[in-house]
Amino acid sequence: MINLTAVYVLWRREMKRYFRAKSRILGSLAVPFFFLAFLGLGFSRMAVPGVTKDVQYIKYLVPGIIGMSLLFQSIFAGLSVLWDREFGFLKEIMVAPVSRVSIVLGRIAGGMTAALIQGLLVMIVSLFVGFRIRGVPELLLGLVFMVLISTSFIGLGLLFASRMKDMQGYSIIMNFVVFPLFFLSGALYPLENLPAWLRVLSRLDPLTYGVDGLRGSLLGISSLGIPLNLLVMSAISALMVFLGAWSFERSESA
Amino acid sequence: MDDIRVEQLTKKFGDFTAVDRLSFAVPSGELFGLLGPNGAGKTTTINMLATLLKPTSGSAEVAGFDVTAKRDDVRRSIGIVFQEPALDSQLTGRENLEFHAMMYGMGREDRRKRIDEVLGLVELTEKARVQVQNYSGGMKRRLEIARGLIHHPKVLFLDEPTLGLDAQTRRHIWDYIKKLNRDKGVTIILTTHYMEEADFLCGRVAIMDHGTFAALDTPEKLKDVLGGDVVSLEVEGNIGALEAEFRTLDWIKKAKLHEGIFSLTMERGDRRIPELVSVAQKAGVAVNSVNLRKPSLEDVFLYFTGKTIREHEASQADRNRAMMMVHRPRRGR
Numbered sequence: 191m192i193n194l195t196a197v198y199v200l201w202r203r204e205m206k207r208y209f210r211a212k213s214r215i216l217g218s219l220a221v222p223f224f225f226l227a228f229l230g231l232g233f234s235r236m237a238v239p240g241v242t243k244d245v246q247y248i249k250y251l252v253p254g255i256i257g258m259s260l261l262f263q264s265i266f267a268g269l270s271v272l273w274d275r276e277f278g279f280l281k282e283i284m285v286a287p288v289s290r291v292s293i294v295l296g297r298i299a300g301g302m303t304a305a306l307i308q309g310l311l312v313m314i315v316s317l318f319v320g321f322r323i324r325g326v327p328e329l330l331l332g333l334v335f336m337v338l339i340s341t342s343f344i345g346l347g348l349l350f351a352s353r354m355k356d357m358q359g360y361s362i363i364m365n366f367v368v369f370p371l372f373f374l375s376g377a378l379y380p381l382e383n384l385p386a387w388l389r390v391l392s393r394l395d396p397l398t399y400g401v402d403g404l405r406g407s408l409l410g411i412s413s414l415g416i417p418l419n420l421l422v423m424s425a426i427s428a429l430m431v432f433l434g435a436w437s438f439e440r441s442e443s444a
Numbered sequence: 445m446d447d448i449r450v451e452q453l454t455k456k457f458g459d460f461t462a463v464d465r466l467s468f469a470v471p472s473g474e475l476f477g478l479l480g481p482n483g484a485g486k487t488t489t490i491n492m493l494a495t496l497l498k499p500t501s502g503s504a505e506v507a508g509f510d511v512t513a514k515r516d517d518v519r520r521s522i523g524i525v526f527q528e529p530a531l532d533s534q535l536t537g538r539e540n541l542e543f544h545a546m547m548y549g550m551g552r553e554d555r556r557k558r559i560d561e562v563l564g565l566v567e568l569t570e571k572a573r574v575q576v577q578n579y580s581g582g583m584k585r586r587l588e589i590a591r592g593l594i595h596h597p598k599v600l601f602l603d604e605p606t607l608g609l610d611a612q613t614r615r616h617i618w619d620y621i622k623k624l625n626r627d628k629g630v631t632i633i634l635t636t637h638y639m640e641e642a643d644f645l646c647g648r649v650a651i652m653d654h655g656t657f658a659a660l661d662t663p664e665k666l667k668d669v670l671g672g673d674v675v676s677l678e679v680e681g682n683i684g685a686l687e688a689e690f691r692t693l694d695w696i697k698k699a700k701l702h703e704g705i706f707s708l709t710m711e712r713g714d715r716r717i718p719e720l721v722s723v724a725q726k727a728g729v730a731v732n733s734v735n736l737r738k739p740s741l742e743d744v745f746l747y748f749t750g751k752t753i754r755e756h757e758a759s760q761a762d763r764n765r766a767m768m769m770v771h772r773p774r775r776g777r
Contacts, residue, residue: 278530287519
């Protein structure tokens with residue numbers, strides 16, 4: 191059922207495309223960098239409730255910005271089906287004698303690798319603004335959360351992509367799904383500061399657990415606890431991958 | 445053996461019936477053409493045969509496999525060149541072929557050899573390492589034809605293979621298609637709305653209109669339906685006597701006189717010209733000029749559908765515009 195060669199070929203294509211679009215890599219690093227620089231430095235002298243004195247705000251911000259990069263990159267990877275549809279290449283993929291599951295897995299593998307590279311690049315950039323890696327186990331745990339975040343949102347992207355026929359809904363998704371997911375996730379500030387009703391909403395946002403998990407592993411501060419984060423993220427990522435694959439399979443491709 | 449067998453195949457998009465109870469068969473090794481205006485249902489038919497669209501009803505077999513029950517077997521047996529380019533423009537020509545070959549499960553050695561072979565066939569060996577975004581339209585089309593052939597398909601679908609290409613490139617691609625069919629014995633299903641393309645390439649042509657076949661036969665037989673060739677004779681002298689003489693010849697199917705020019709319809713007009721001239725001379729009429737015109741598929745199309753293909757295109761555009769106002773635009777491909 192799962193054709194490993196097909197998964198590999200699709201992954202390799204994503205990688206080639208990713209590394210060939212050098213300006214896109216640079217561009218996608220610019221936004222996280224500006225967030226870190228301007229927000230991090232701009233708020234550096236302000237006391238943010240919930241952020242302790244020995245952890246500077248800019249460091250507090252780093253896992254949030256990594257989470258943000260992963261979110262954008264992953265949704266984009268899921269939606270890239272739409273680009274393939276637009277440029278006709280989707281048909282070439284769909285007439286190939288491989289199971290649809292392999293196609294979905296190949297896409298997820300490619301998108302996830304690109305998102306991980308992106309996340310690591312942001313981490314490297316943040317080394318210049320004072321962020322420090324605590325140790326190898328913490329880094330690995332952080333990578334686990336990065337994988338879970340990216341698979342969840344690639345799945346979500348695929349789900350949207352199979353419901354849409356062209357790029358017209360793209361900005362709606364960006365404005366009404368991606369940005370709220372980002373702002374509700376506590377990537378920029380501790381959720382304890384939000385009014386109660388917003389805190390409920392933020393608890394429904396998968397990225398909340400992802401960002402808190404990243405913060406827990408990379409900085410050692412977590413408000414929800416790493417086990418809960420890991421549990422919720424694993425469940426959500428499995429569910430999203432399943433839903434994305436399922437709806438991609440059902441969509442008519444021609 | 446039949447490579448394509450279609451029974452009562454139907455595809456509906458909402459209320460619109462794109463393909464309406466189509467039945468036909470294509471024997472192995474044939475070059476079969478679907479001729480019709482845009483919106484006639486050609487591409488929808490191809491997409492169903494290529495497993496990209498599910499038929500609403502009816503059945504179809506490609507290379508002996510049912511298109512709904514045995515999709516992967518069908519996919520393995522066919523190659524397809526889509527109407528619009530389906531290449532990854534950020535990959536090189538070779539990488540596009542490599543992608544395809546691996547998706548079709550070819551081994552490394554086999555792959556390398558075969559890719560070299562098909563690149564040579566379409567004369568793109570030199571350009572193999574160039575990103576596809578730098579290819580011309582004709583080069584892209586050739587690359588796609590090469591790609592469609594890599595995995596040795598039994599059946600090759602070509603959806604408007606020369607649409608939007610210049611005359612020279614078109615001629616070039618026709619030669620490839622002919623060569624493929626003749627030398628490799630690949631069964632080819634081709635859609636087109638160019639009359640001369642269908643005429644030049646196809647063994648049999650189906651004239652498609654509003655989702656059904658208006659006619660299906662060899663281009664020659666289709667043209668014969670019109671009664672054969674038209675011979676025009678420009679004459680001077682005792683025209684009345686000549687007209688009487690013509691009426692006695694039973695192989696002249698129709699004779700029309702207009703401003704001193706006879707238009708005579710007959711089969712094999714090229715062989716009848718000497719006889720016509722001698723008949724005229726005996727009647728004491730001087731022949732100033734002779735013109736032989738073979739009926740074109742355009743005439744055939746007009747005969748079967750009551751419109752020229754261009755008139756069809758115009759009315760189709762109107763119909764589409766009307767549909768857009770009522771419904772949301774949808775992609776019917």
